[in-house]
Amino acid sequence: MAATIVNPENLVYSRPKGFTDMPSHYCPGCTHGTAQRLVAEVLEEMNILDKSIGVAPVGCAVFAYNYIDIDFVEAAHGRAPAMATGIKRVLPDRVVFSYQGDGDLASIGMAETVHAAARGENITIIFINNAIYGMTGGQMAPTTLPGMKTTSSPNGRDVETQGYPIRVSEMLATLDGAGYIVRRSLHDPKNIRLAKKAIRLAFETQVHGLGFSMVELLSTCSTGWGMTPVESLAWLEEHMIPAFPLGDYKIASSVAALKI
Amino acid sequence: MPAKGWIEVNDLYCKGCELCISACPPKVLELDNEKLTSKGYHPSHIFKDGCTGCAICALVCPDAAITVYREVTKAPASAAAGGD
Numbered sequence: 385m386a387a388t389i390v391n392p393e394n395l396v397y398s399r400p401k402g403f404t405d406m407p408s409h410y411c412p413g414c415t416h417g418t419a420q421r422l423v424a425e426v427l428e429e430m431n432i433l434d435k436s437i438g439v440a441p442v443g444c445a446v447f448a449y450n451y452i453d454i455d456f457v458e459a460a461h462g463r464a465p466a467m468a469t470g471i472k473r474v475l476p477d478r479v480v481f482s483y484q485g486d487g488d489l490a491s492i493g494m495a496e497t498v499h500a501a502a503r504g505e506n507i508t509i510i511f512i513n514n515a516i517y518g519m520t521g522g523q524m525a526p527t528t529l530p531g532m533k534t535t536s537s538p539n540g541r542d543v544e545t546q547g548y549p550i551r552v553s554e555m556l557a558t559l560d561g562a563g564y565i566v567r568r569s570l571h572d573p574k575n576i577r578l579a580k581k582a583i584r585l586a587f588e589t590q591v592h593g594l595g596f597s598m599v600e601l602l603s604t605c606s607t608g609w610g611m612t613p614v615e616s617l618a619w620l621e622e623h624m625i626p627a628f629p630l631g632d633y634k635i636a637s638s639v640a641a642l643k644i
Numbered sequence: 645m646p647a648k649g650w651i652e653v654n655d656l657y658c659k660g661c662e663l664c665i666s667a668c669p670p671k672v673l674e675l676d677n678e679k680l681t682s683k684g685y686h687p688s689h690i691f692k693d694g695c696t697g698c699a700i701c702a703l704v705c706p707d708a709a710i711t712v713y714r715e716v717t718k719a720p721a722s723a724a725a726g727g728d
């Protein structure tokens with residue numbers, strides 16, 4: 385059967401042009417890969433691969449510049465929104481985005497994130513919320529759920545001493561500089577499609593000069609969570625979505641009026 | 645007649661995570677236990693008929709390892725016009 389079907393005429397999907405040939409270092413099933421694939425697909429569809437500049441974080445996505453085939457810089461831990469600000473102000477015709485985990489964005493980099501949104505910087509942030517520090521061995525993040533076990537909360541996050549998870553999208557949506565702030569998830573085909581649409585709209589927000597945009601993506605870390613990749617998707621749906629509801633938190637009227 | 649599809653899994657990228665296997669609507673994928681990739685994973689493959697070329701496996705694959713083909717089968721005019 386294969387032989388007759390495998391020809392260019394019948395091609396439905398292949399590895400995006402915006403991806404390099406390099407295999408990723410992510411753990412099997414890690415949805416960091418899915419998120420980066422969607423970014424590459426959107427930049428290709430918008431025909432802006434050669435004018436985009438990514439800012440990579442410190443975290444598991446530190447090597448993002450090896451995978452998405454565009455210009456990239458690497459920021460110090462948490463400073464990606466500040467670096468993206470500088471690049472965008474010097475090169476306003478480029479499409480500039482940071483790609484950051486929850487430790488990078490909401491712990492050490494919280495100030496940079498909030499102020500970039502408050503200033504209405506015309507940049508985009510792709511925010512990967514996996515409720516944990518993946519790279520360093522699964523420690524508690526600002527997004528770790530109450531009661532969730534991590535290597536630095538081995539008995540489960542105790543809100544009495546360790547506080548509550550931060551809902552970044554809700555918080556940034558209160559800022560007037562924010563043009564487009566939404567939360568999506570990467571746990572099933574339907575939600576992956578919705579995530580891709582949101583990434584597209586975030587980049588369109590920037591291309592049309594409509595202010596700060598961020599897509600928060602609920603993502604898995606099967607290694608940090610101690611589950612198989614398939615179990616992780618179910619865990620995300622069951623536990624993360626109630627704590628971090630999916631939705632549109634800020635769509636400025638100018639963004640809502642965009643015809644794409 | 646359902647569309648006929650086929651996928652190819654690139655062993656350079658596949659890590660045997662099984663996300664495509666669990667997402668595949670007609671359940672025609674499994675890990676190929678006869679094969680090891682250079683990284684030491686059993687890669688995913690089609691093990692029986694029934695692939696429709698829907699590309700849902702490729703949509704969920706974090707490693708962009710899957711290429712999807714679908715044969716465009718034109719229904720005969722009589723069949724298209726028929727039915728109730």
Ligand SMILES: Cc1ncc(C[n+]2csc(CCOP(=O)(O)OP(=O)(O)O)c2C)c(N)n1
Pocket residue numbers: 442443444445461484485486487488489492512514516517518519520525605
């Ligand atoms: C200044 C500084 N402090 C701490 C670290 C250690 N560190 C590396 S990655 C990381 C957090 C990673 O978590 P996250 O941003 O959620 O990304 P993930 O790995 O989960 O994708 C930390 C604390 C560092 N590299 N530099």
Ligand code: SF4
Pocket residue numbers: 409410411414415416444514518519604605606607608
């Ligand atoms: S440690 Fe977690 S976040 Fe990092 S690559 Fe592995 S699964 Fe992904």
Ligand code: SF4
Pocket residue numbers: 413653657658659660661662663664665687688701704705706707708709710
């Ligand atoms: S989803 Fe991709 S990496 Fe995972 S088993 Fe399927 S082809 Fe391999």
